Amino acid sequence: MHKKKKRLIIRTVILSVLVLTLIGVLYVNFSSEQPVVAEGDEAPNFKLKRLDVEGETIELKDLEGKGVMLNFWATYCEPCKEEMPYMNELYQEYKDKGIEIVAISVDSNEFVINNFYNKLGLSFPSVHDKKGTVMEAYDIVPLPTSFFVNPDGTIERVVKGALTLERLEGYLQEILPTN
Amino acid sequence: MSVKTVKCECGHINHEGTVLCEACGKPIKGNQHLDGNDDQKVLEMRYDGSARRSKTYKRTFIDKTWAFFSSVKVGVWLIIITLIFSALGTLYPQEPFKNSPLPASQFYETEYGLTGKIFYQLGFHNMYDSWWYIILVALIGISLVICSLDRYIPLRRALKNQKIKRHPTFVKRQRVVSSTDKLSDENYQMIKERLKKKRYKVKEEDGHLFAEKNRFSRWGPYVNHIGLIIILSAAILRMFHVMHVDDYVWVREGETRVIPGTNQEYYIKNENFSYDFFDAEEDEDIRFREALKNANGPIPKDFQTDAIIYKVKGETVIGQEPELEEVKRGQIRVNHPIQFDGYSLYQAGNQMESEYDRISFKVNGENNQELGEFTFETDEAPYQVELDNGMIVRVDDYYPQLEFTDKGPSSFSKFPRNPGIIFSVLNEGKEEGERFFYLGEEVIGLSEGNTFSMSVTDIEKRSASGLTVKKDYSLPFFLVGAIIFMIGVVQGLYWYHRRIWIHPTENEYLVGSHTNKNWFGMKKELDEIFEETGFAEFKDQSELK
Structure with a gap:
């Protein structure tokens, strides 16, 4: 082989290895800034005790086939409390259409959750993530954050911050089961 | 082509x-x-x-x-x-x-x-x-x-590829040169001996002499660069979770928490958090007393978390209480981390007595007659408590970290740092009772003409310990990189690549010499080697310019 050709090949190989490494590093760096649980991913399964119904638990896996809205909230979060009535308003209607709404509180105290829940007369399932493990698995910042999960268990939409009634209804429409 | x-x-x-x-x-x-x-x-x-x-x-x-x-x-x-x-x-x-x-x-x-x-x-x-x-x-x-x-x-x-025989121009145009018209065999042998003594590798061909030493010194910079490239690669490795974890966790006294960064695999329990301050009056070293007195506030001496590390056994659905197995128990002190499975937990912060753990109350009736006592646990707030005499104290509202907004009392965190509690002390069989508000470590009555009274008897606070979670498998790579880097530096700096040529021409003997650094030392060495051998004094041609 001609020396010059060989040199060109060697140079090309070395430069491509270096450039590919750079691209790899940029990719890893970029993906580490992305949320752990993103739109399109499968929603991590969890199982929590229901606070509103004695002795019952909710496991996400069991809700497959239904559209699920997961709402992470806390009593010390004002915007969370403001969107609760909207969820309640739409709950019965969409429950009949095959959608479940689960409010996951990250408070440390059952009392404060139930106190708020009862005062507002809410009706959707309320669960308590006392140890914060579900919150960690979903990498929640900030509160409130809502996940709209398709009937097949994939995440359709992640909404950070409070919802309005119209937006909430629009997002619930997106995860309606087809039947 | x-x-x-x-x-x-x-x-x-x-x-x-x-x-x-x-x-x-x-x-x-x-x-x-x-x-x-x-x-x-x-x-x-x-x-x-x-x-x-x-x-x-x-x-x-x-x-x-x-x-x-x-x-x-x-x-x-x-x-x-x-x-x-x-x-x-x-x-x-x-x-x-x-x-x-x-x-x-x-x-x-x-x-x-x-x-x-x-x-x-x-x-x-x-x-x-x-x-x-x-x-x-x-x-x-x-x-x-x-x-x-x-x-x-x-x-x-x-x-x-360098040959022993060089072109006369090459030798003449070296920086430090000399020449002589006569060189006896005896002197030539003496020069050779002296060169060998100074650890030169001497080669000869047709009367030409080439002496060289410490060529490896020239590779110093490249060895050094290999070290740098390893360090850069180690920095890349650090981006991967398997190689490097850096996280932070607050654990309250008595609390068991999942350790972040461990894929929910490990839990830590804070058994006790203790701290120690320097005492300005009794510090054993008298020299520091003055400084301690002048300091703003107390100076911490030691922090310590008594910790238990648990590993999750088997598979647990997220949110469920996992089955935990104790893997390690020990103390975490500043600079003395607890270590397990590649992770290290370092004592990094503290919130001293920042939270209320339990608050005890006493309820008195008319004529200060004692009706009973109860304890309010901030993490397990009760809905109501029954006193010894069968009376009910109902908890109407609880604000872990109380603040007043235009909407009234509310809480802005889940941490019981400044709890506010509204109680109703109920008369038997009645819905409405006399209301009391606990805030700022005191109880105030909300209703008028109370027959009952309520007071705080005991407060227990707790501290939170801040721990950094570290795992770093990339450090050995940094170490290897740094060692190679240093070897390169030493190799290039502490040895000199020196070459000497003796080139006979028709009418004279030329000497040229080259070193990659330290020309002063080179000249000294040349003077010693060529002393009294008939060569003219070496001249530095760069000085003659």
């Missing part, structure tokens, strides 16, 4: 762009400008006049890119630019360390004004993770690899 070559009169075939023939050292016509040999007597001996590729072919895109990165000038500029940006990034805190609830978009402007705004808008608040900063560092890495290859390979070839 084959590579262009240049044939020297000694018969050696050199690559295009060679300045000094690899074999005999004769300056090659037409290439002298490359090393600036045109206008000076002493030859430029860097890289031994070999053909650095960067200075020659620039035809294809790859060649041009290669040439760009092989330039030391480009490398130095990349380093300077990176240095300037790195320095600018330290002007204000980076976003993860801004220590403020304000979002970055407001924080920098409110805190530092216009310059802060510019800092934020230029993206300097997240500089070291930004794509352009990573590219800058990577360009330095690329430049390092290519510069090294482009110099090491030709230099190694030139030093390997």
